[in-house]
Amino acid sequence: MSWDIGATSGGGDSWGPAPTGDGGAGDSWGGGGGGWGGGDDAGGDGAGAGDGDGACRVCQQTGHFARDCPDKPEGGGLTGECFNCGQVGHNKADCTNERVERPFDGTCKLCDQQGHRAVDCKSRRPVDWTGIPEMSSTDAWSALIDAAKDKDLDAFRVCLRAYARATMEEFSLPAVEEALREENLGIYLIAMEQETAPNMTIIDLIGYPHRKHVLSVQLSAKPRRAKMAQGWPESPEQNIERLASAGYVKDCGVPLCGNCGELGHVRKHCKQDQVEQTKVQPEVVCVYCQGAGHRARDCPNDRINPYACKNCKQEGHNAKDCPEPRSAEGVECRKCSETGHFSKDVSSRYDRKLSQPLLTADSAPTPPLVPAATADLPTTSPRSVTSPATRTMSSAATVRRRVISRVIAPSPRTGLRSSAPTAARWATPSR
Numbered sequence: 001m002s003w004d005i006g007a008t009s010g011g012g013d014s015w016g017p018a019p020t021g022d023g024g025a026g027d028s029w030g031g032g033g034g035g036w037g038g039g040d041d042a043g044g045d046g047a048g049a050g051d052g053d054g055a056c057r058v059c060q061q062t063g064h065f066a067r068d069c070p071d072k073p074e075g076g077g078l079t080g081e082c083f084n085c086g087q088v089g090h091n092k093a094d095c096t097n098e099r100v101e102r103p104f105d106g107t108c109k110l111c112d113q114q115g116h117r118a119v120d121c122k123s124r125r126p127v128d129w130t131g132i133p134e135m136s137s138t139d140a141w142s143a144l145i146d147a148a149k150d151k152d153l154d155a156f157r158v159c160l161r162a163y164a165r166a167t168m169e170e171f172s173l174p175a176v177e178e179a180l181r182e183e184n185l186g187i188y189l190i191a192m193e194q195e196t197a198p199n200m201t202i203i204d205l206i207g208y209p210h211r212k213h214v215l216s217v218q219l220s221a222k223p224r225r226a227k228m229a230q231g232w233p234e235s236p237e238q239n240i241e242r243l244a245s246a247g248y249v250k251d252c253g254v255p256l257c258g259n260c261g262e263l264g265h266v267r268k269h270c271k272q273d274q275v276e277q278t279k280v281q282p283e284v285v286c287v288y289c290q291g292a293g294h295r296a297r298d299c300p301n302d303r304i305n306p307y308a309c310k311n312c313k314q315e316g317h318n319a320k321d322c323p324e325p326r327s328a329e330g331v332e333c334r335k336c337s338e339t340g341h342f343s344k345d346v347s348s349r350y351d352r353k354l355s356q357p358l359l360t361a362d363s364a365p366t367p368p369l370v371p372a373a374t375a376d377l378p379t380t381s382p383r384s385v386t387s388p389a390t391r392t393m394s395s396a397a398t399v400r401r402r403v404i405s406r407v408i409a410p411s412p413r414t415g416l417r418s419s420a421p422t423a424a425r426w427a428t429p430s431r
Contacts (some may be wrong), residue, residue, distance in 0.1 A: 110253050119254045119264045124207040129165055132158060137166040144176075148185040153217055156187055160217075164205040171206055173215070173243040181236070190216045191242030193231035196249055198263065199256035204247035211247040 055062050058069040085097035111123040140163040147155040164171040177189040191213035202211035223229040233239035254263045259270040289301045310319040334343040
């Protein structure tokens with residue numbers, strides 16, 4: 001094959017136009033019977049012509065494509081059957097007919113067997129043995145017993161799968177559990193009842209799906225937490241029965257529709273009415289001020305360094321090493337529950353009561369009203385044990401005199417002795 005355009009003999013393999021003669025026809029790119037642009041001769045009909053290579057796939061005639069074929073059927077020249085209804089002339093995406101159930105003759109993508117879909121597959125799945133050593137059944141069982149004696153749950157799970165890999169169809173979880181209990185090794189295989197998601201399935205250790213119980217390796221035959229008691233077998237005999245159909249939860253390999261909740265298709269291919277989705281946006285909380293509605297980068301408040309001094313709010317030292325005087329800003333007093341000072345600044349209980357208003361003769365609580373007929377009774381008159389009203393009226397005058405004297409009369413030691421709580425206590429008549 002030459003790259004120049006010279007007049008070579010037998011120019012069938014030349015990139016340029018072929019010369020006339022017997023050697024000019026054939027494989028020329030520019031002309032000839034087998035050329036890309038020519039038909040039966042140099043002046044052929046162009047694209048679509050040839051000895052069948054460019055013929056119309058509908059009528060098998062040359063000179064046009066299938067899209068321009070006058071004999072094409074309705075539906076755009078589609079000659080295959082619709083996957084939905086089985087009719088010819090349209091595809092599944094444009095089908096408006098009801099679905100017609102037809103026998104599936106394809107290949108399952110889970111087990112590579114023909115005759116069923118993946119959603120109906122019950123065959124043994126290929127097992128991923130990554131990280132599981134390949135050894136004989138005797139060596140795997142010896143390693144399993146050693147891991148059980150050491151109470152190493154991680155190594156025990158690996159050895160259990162290695163033993164299943166070595167025995168395959170002969171592997172039996174009930175037999176392993178009975179052997180462990182006979183040896184009293186302290187590791188138990190527990191078959192738990194557990195709900196699984198629709199797109200999940202329970203697969204045993206050798207690949208069989210649709211098991212009923214979830215396998216769990218425990219160090220006790222009884223649940224150690226109240227949460228684990230849910231689904232725990234009631235007896236060792238029931239546990240042995242459950243282990244015959246136990247495994248681990250894994251993805252079933254079939255898509256789950258987010259619109260109708262059925263297996264076998266996704267939302268965009270769902271034939272049912274689309275359910276409006278409500279998007280719940282998470283609340284944005286600032287990490288500096290803990291306020292909602294903005295992020296830290298947009299926080300309008302001053303950023304406070306959490307590692308700065310708690311006393312002077314400066315960086316570089318702690319509060320215990322702060323050279324500044326101790327600040328009472330934001331400090332709550334442990335004695336009076338007020339902010340702005342320390343408890344050491346409140347010297348005594350009397351100092352705390354100075355801030356409260358003192359009672360005077362004008363602000364003293366008024367004693368109960370006493371009828372005029374009994375207002376002048378002597379204070380030493382005997383109390384009536386049968387009438388509480390009589391006792392109140394007889395002591396009213398004494399209570400009033402005591403209240404006034406306690407409020408006004410100063411104490412030689414502390415000055416004014418009474419405060420509002422004290423005066424109120426004296427003012428309450430004794431019953």
